[in-house]
Amino acid sequence: MRLIAGLDEPTGGDIEVFGKSVNGQPPHRRNIGLVFQSLAIFPHMSVHKNVAFGLRMKGVERRTIDQKVEEVLDLVHLPAAEYGARMPSQLSGGQLQRVALARTLATEPSLVLFDEPMAALDRRLRDYMAVELRSIQKSLNVAAVYVTHDQETASAMSDRIVIMEAGKVVQVGTPEEVYERPGNRFVATFLGDMNFLEAGSVGVWSDGSRTVHIADGSLVVADEISGRREGGSVMVRPEHVELMTLEPNGPGLSGRISETQFSSGFYRSRICLSDGQEVLTRSTENTAVVCGVGAKIWLKIKQGRARMLRS
Amino acid sequence: MDENTSIGRAGVEATVIKALTWFLLLLLLLPIAMVLAMSFTSVTTLQFPPPELSLRWYADVWSMVSDEQNDFTRLRESFETSFVIAAATSLVCLVAGVPASYALVRFRFLGHRVVEELLLSVPIIFPTVVLGVALLVIVSMSGLDLGIFQIVVAHSIIGLPFMMRNCVAALHGIDPSLQEAAKTLGASSIRAFTEIILPLIRGGMSSGVLLVFILSFNEFTLSYFLYTIDVFPLSIWLFQQSNTSFSPAIFAVSSLMIVINIAVILIVDKAFGTQKAAR
Structure with a gap:
């Protein structure tokens, strides 16, 4: 400046x-x-x-x-x-x-x-x-x-955001771009809450979308995953995680509710997956509160909202 | 029992402190009060307290000042000389002190701390008698007759730190981004200085000028080494008079000097209160 x-x-x-x-x-x-x-x-x-x-x-x-x-x-x-x-x-x-x-x-x-x-x-x-x-x-x-x-x-x-970390430009794009498709962990957490889930293995479904196995479930990521078959992190914004009381058709994760909280119009909950990883969710629905802490719950990621962390 | 003792001790301490304070105040004010009282005496001898009050010595001083023929006493000339020296010294200190203070505060050059310490304290702790001798030697060796300026230079040496202390304090209070803002708005460095810095340190500059003026106007030691027949400051005149003809007129002159000093302080304080000067 x-x-x-x-x-x-x-x-x-x-x-x-x-x-x-x-x-x-x-x-x-x-x-x-x-x-x-x-x-x-x-x-x-x-x-x-x-x-x-x-x-x-x-x-x-x-x-x-x-x-x-x-x-x-x-x-x-x-x-x-x-x-x-x-x-x-x-x-x-x-x-x-x-x-x-x-x-x-x-x-x-x-x-x-x-x-x-x-x-x-x-x-x-x-x-x-x-x-x-x-x-x-x-x-x-x-x-x-x-x-x-x-x-x-x-x-x-x-119109355009330039994100700098320690004096170096790490990402340039429109606000939507950098929010939805952060280039690295720093950008992702800088622009709001973000879940990072450690993936087990990556599979390919018949329709060409990418499925990532996490804990005892799976989810579909939007990006191409070239050459990597195992490991890596998946990023999901809390507002893109839907809570469901019944097991969904197709890919989904399951876990137990460990905490719920209401603040300024949103229900925030913390879900513990079977392998101990935690997922933050943010929703206008009170599903988690109705079920109560400790109840089993299924997670569905909105289509195209989960992405692989590239680095 | 213990409590009583400690309260008693505290009471004694408070009494002692009070007594000391009054004693010191008396010590400070008594000579001045005596000078003021003696200036209103009606007799030619130095009696204290004055047997009767009158304004005859003020009248005497007035006649010395207003009478153009009276060459011998030279009071008026001395007063004018002191005034010109004080004004010139203030001006020199202002012109030299403001840029120097600015450089000290804004620029971080090698050894600026040392320079700051030297500039601000050495002239204050340095014995003026020694400085007077040194200046006298320089003046007589160089053979230059600088007239009134040799005293102005001497006074500027001891006045500058007072000027700079005030300016440095005022400058420290200014957000450096003000100047930068002025530059991004199209002001050159010089205009940013004159438009932003100078008005903001006006208080510091005024109290600096005030201090230097009073310092120079009352200064005796350096003046004593450097005065000549043509450059005869008021302090030297007073000294001379008290040595030769010890008339109560010198008390009247002294009283007038005190009044002038107080007036200058009051005027400047009213115009730029201490609060403003500190900012």
Whole structure:
């Protein structure tokens, strides 16, 4: 982020923005906006002056500045008439957030960078701001790079997610792609709960789908399994496991309910398979509660939702 | 029994501490109070307490200051000299101290800790008499007549650490991302400094200037080594007068100096409270 903005110099390699190398260009010539984690609102300037700062630095005429400031403040729902004269110390966290955004957008940057600016907000406000930020970004049609550790913000806001682990890119794709088809264990667990089941052996059914034997049952995985006949891990998201009181037709697993829990609209249960492996499930159905802890239950994986872990 | 003893001991301790505090306060304030009291005396002799109160010595000082013909006492000239020296010293310390403090806080160069310690403490613990002798030697060896500036330079040496202490403290309180934000918004490094850093350390700079001004205005030791007939600070004038003609007028002048000092402190404190300066 700091490298893209020009605040730090890369020790090697090249940074291209829209196909043009920006190496060696000082930050104030790049026209790249950056919304800081700390927001970095100038404490000695009013809201209006904060937002006007970038335009003033570019030598824009006063009348045009006032107009533009009013425009962007409207965009972030902080009407200039009410908030323009306020000092940063008189604003709430969410409002400061909006000022930071307005200040960055005022200069019409070709690219906007967000360095986890919502990390300090409480969850509800963060979700709300995420939606709003996304709609503003879409309406202005400006390219944006958003860095976050919060996978929900990431999924909710982006067209494309780049997942990095220890400084290296591990997967790139749409939010659905990386959620449904994570490339490795890190990506899978980063984006939410994931069951990893150790497979016994792999068989091939007549219709060409792949069946994996786990404990005393089996399930069908969506991927091609080339050259591997035994072992490996299968990934299933908890919401893709269906609980059934009767043995299903076709492939399925069975186990005993070891724990159930209700929270925010979902029943979460933990099922212990015959070989001791545990499966987390998440469902709007109260099947597990009705059966009770200790009862035997069958698991069916929704079609195409189980995948082999490649590495 | 034990409890009683400990309470008794605590009571004794509190009494002793109270007595010591009052004693020290008295020790600090008594000479000043005496100077103030003596300045209102009605007689030419140094009697304490003054037999009668009057403003005759203030009138005397006023005539010394306002009378253009009165070359001999040179009070007005001395006052102006001290004022110019203090103002110039403040300016020098401000211009040198702010960038130096900024460099110390923002840049991590080799040995910056040592430089910081040296700059901030050595001029304070270094004996001014020694510094005075050294400067006198340098001035006389070089044969340069820098006029008023030789005292300005001397005062700047002892004033700079006071300036820098305040600026460094103020700079430490500033989030470095503010400057970076300014840069990404199109400000060059220099503009980011003048638009963001300078306004935010205004409090530190003002209290630094205040301290240096008062320090220089009252300074005696270095001035004593470096004054000349043409550059004759107020502190030297007072010293000279007290040695030659010990008239109560010098108490009036001293009282006025105290009033000036207090006024400067009050004005600056009012404008940029200590809270703001610390930020």
